[in-house]
Amino acid sequence: MFSARSGRRVLAAALTGLVFALSSTAPAMADAPTWHVKALTDELDGPVGVVGATVVQPGHGLPQEPYFFSTIGPDLWVKHLDNGFWDGGSLGSPSPTVSVVRGVGAVTGQLYAWEPQRPFAFVIGSDGHLWTRSRAGGVWTGWQDQGTPTGTTVSAAVGAVAVHDSPSAAGRPYVFVLGGDGHLWVNWWNGGRWQWYDQGVPPGSTLSSSFIRVGVTTTQPVTEGSEYPQAFLLDAQRNLWRHGWNGSAWEWANYGRPSSAAPGGIHGLGVVNDNGLEYRTTYVSAFVAVNNMVYEYTLPTSGPGQWMSRSGISGTTYVSALGVINPRTSYGDRLARLFLASSHVITPISVNTWRATGWTWGTVPGTSITDSGGWNTGDTVTAVRDPGLAVDVPYVFYWSDKNQMTVAWLE
Numbered sequence: 001m002f003s004a005r006s007g008r009r010v011l012a013a014a015l016t017g018l019v020f021a022l023s024s025t026a027p028a029m030a031d032a033p034t035w036h037v038k039a040l041t042d043e044l045d046g047p048v049g050v051v052g053a054t055v056v057q058p059g060h061g062l063p064q065e066p067y068f069f070s071t072i073g074p075d076l077w078v079k080h081l082d083n084g085f086w087d088g089g090s091l092g093s094p095s096p097t098v099s100v101v102r103g104v105g106a107v108t109g110q111l112y113a114w115e116p117q118r119p120f121a122f123v124i125g126s127d128g129h130l131w132t133r134s135r136a137g138g139v140w141t142g143w144q145d146q147g148t149p150t151g152t153t154v155s156a157a158v159g160a161v162a163v164h165d166s167p168s169a170a171g172r173p174y175v176f177v178l179g180g181d182g183h184l185w186v187n188w189w190n191g192g193r194w195q196w197y198d199q200g201v202p203p204g205s206t207l208s209s210s211f212i213r214v215g216v217t218t219t220q221p222v223t224e225g226s227e228y229p230q231a232f233l234l235d236a237q238r239n240l241w242r243h244g245w246n247g248s249a250w251e252w253a254n255y256g257r258p259s260s261a262a263p264g265g266i267h268g269l270g271v272v273n274d275n276g277l278e279y280r281t282t283y284v285s286a287f288v289a290v291n292n293m294v295y296e297y298t299l300p301t302s303g304p305g306q307w308m309s310r311s312g313i314s315g316t317t318y319v320s321a322l323g324v325i326n327p328r329t330s331y332g333d334r335l336a337r338l339f340l341a342s343s344h345v346i347t348p349i350s351v352n353t354w355r356a357t358g359w360t361w362g363t364v365p366g367t368s369i370t371d372s373g374g375w376n377t378g379d380t381v382t383a384v385r386d387p388g389l390a391v392d393v394p395y396v397f398y399w400s401d402k403n404q405m406t407v408a409w410l411e
Contacts (some may be wrong), residue, residue, distance in 0.1 A: 007407075033410055040068075040079050041189035041405040042049070048072050048405075050372070051103030052160070053323070053382040053397050056080075056117045064384045068269075068397035069106045069121040070405060074099030076133065079397075079405060081384075085229060086407075091121075091133050094143045097124045100298055102179060105160035105216070122146075122160050122175050128153030130177060143204035146175075149185040149196050156209035158184065159216030163227045176216055176231040176243075182207050184231065184243060199231075199243055202252050208236040214273030214286055215324075221247065227300055232286045239268040240286060240297055257288070258295045258307045265291040270324035270379055273334050278310060287338055289319050294338070296353065296359075309311050310315070313350050316342035320372040322349065323379025327392030339364070339373045339381050339396055346401045350410065364408050370401045388410070 051069035067080040072090070093099045104122040111118075120134045146155060156178040162171030174188040176199075184199040184207060200235035201207055207243065214232035221228070229245035240255040257266055269287035284299040287310075294310040301359035313319055323338040329335055337351040347370075348363035372380070383392035396408045 004296050027295040035302055035408055035410050037364050037406065039404045039406050042402045044072065044383065048399050048403065049103060050380050051123060051142045052106030053232055053380045054106040054108045054119050055382045055384050056108050058117050059116050063387065066118045066382050066384050067106065068380065071100050072105060076100050076121060091140060094125045094131045098127045101126050102157065102395055104157040104175060107160040107162050107173050109162035109173040113168065113170040113285065124154050130154050130175065146187050146194060149179040149198065149320045152179040152181040156212050158213050158231050158233050161216040161218055161229055163218055163229050165226050167224055169309055174229045178207055178212055182198060199250060200237050202241045202254065206238065211267040214240065214268030214288060217271045217273040217284060219273065219284060232271045234266060234268055240288060255297050255305060258290065265397045268340065269321040272324045272326050274326055285336065287324060292316050292319050310352055313340065313342055315347060316345045318343045319338065322372045322398055323381030325381050325383050325394060327383040327394050329391060337394060341369045343371045346370050349396060364396065367408050368401045372398065
C-alpha cells in the first residue's frame with residue numbers, strides 16, 4: 001500500500017521542519033459555538049493514511065487532550081493538543097525491517113487501574129503482526145509486538161475499544177481484527193497480560209477483508225456496572241453482524257441489511273453507544289452506507305432492532321466514514337453526529353446530526369476533502385470535555401484534498 005521511497009522522503013522533510021510545526025497554537029474559544037479548521041502539516045507528497053483518534057485525561061483534574069494517529073509512508077505519526085499547543089511527530093516503524101501498512105484504531109486505556117490514562121495506537125505491520133505504541137507518564141513507550149492470531153496473520157481491522165469492569169476499573173483494550181484464516185480474532189489485555197482469542201465466524205457465513213469493518217463499542221446493561229465489548233462487522237454477503245459478550249458468553253447476531261440494498265455497495269460507517277441518552281444503557285446505533293445512501297440499525301435495550309434510512313448525500317455516488325460520536329450538549333444530553341466524506345469529489349465534510357425532531361444533514365464549514373483517508377481503520381473523530389461549560393467539544397481529524405493533516409473542532 002505504501003512506498004518506502006516516498007515515505008522516507010516525507011520523513012526527511014519532517015526532520016527538516018517542513019511537516020510539523022511543533023508549537024502552533026489553537027485559536028481561543030469563540031463567543032458562540034462555531035467550527036474552527038486548522039492544517040497541522042504542510043502539503044505532503046507521498047502516501048498517507050489514518051489510524052484513529054482518541055481523547056486522554058493524563059491525570060486527575062488535568063484537561064483532556066485529543067490525539068490523532070496517522071500513517072505517513074511506512075511510519076506511524078501522532079498529533080495531539082498539549083496545553084493549547086499542537087505537538088507531535090513521527091513514532092517510527094515497528095522495526096528496521098517492518099513498516100506500518102494499515103491502521104487498526106486508537107483507544108484510551110490503562111493496563112492497571114492505578115496508572116493514568118494512556119493513548120494506544122494499534123496498526124498492522126508488513127510482517128502481518130499486530131503492533132502498538134502507547135504514551136505513559138508523558139513518555140512514549142517502545143513498539144510492542146502483539147504477535148499474530150494462532151497459526152495465521154492479521155489481514156484487516158475491525159476496531160479497538162477500552163472495556164471497564166466497573167467505573168473505577170482500568171480501561172482494558174480489546175482489539176478486533178480479521179485473521180488470514182477468515183476468523184474474527186480479539187487481542188485483549190486481561191489485567192496481567194495480552195492474549196489472543198479466536199472468535200470464529202458468523203454461523204453459516206464467511207468473512208472477507210474487503211470492507212468488513214463497521215465499528216466497535218461497549219454496552220453497559222446495568223448502570224454503573226460492567227461494560228461488555230461489542231464488534232459490528234459485515235460478512236462477505238454484506239450482512240450486518242454483531243459479535244459481543246453478553247456477560248457469560250460470546251454471541252453472534254445477524255441483523256441483515258436494508259431491504260432496498262444490494263449486497264455489493266454496502267460498507268460500514270461507524271457505531272455509537274447512546275449511553276446516557278434518555279437514560280438508556282445499552283442502546284447502540286450502527287451505520288452503513290449503500291454507495292451514497294446512509295442507513296442506521298438501532299439496537300435498543302430490549303426488543304428487536306430496526307433499519308432506518310438517513311437519506312443520501314447529493315453530488316456523490318459513494319461516501320466514506322470519518323466516524324460517529326455522541327458528544328454531551330449544554331442541556332446534559334447527547335446528540336449523535338456522523339461525519340462523512342464524499343469520495344472522489346472535493347466537498348466539505350458532511351455531518352448528520354440527531355436533533356429532537358430527527359436527523360438532519362449539514363456540512364463542516366471551511367473543510368475540503370475527497371476521501372476519509374482510511375480503509376477499514378479506526379474513527380478519526382473524538383470529543384473533548386470542556387470543564388468550564390460541561391459540554392463535549394467535537395474534534396474531526398482528516399487528510400484534506402491538499403494532502404494536509406487537518407483538524408476541525410466546534411466550540
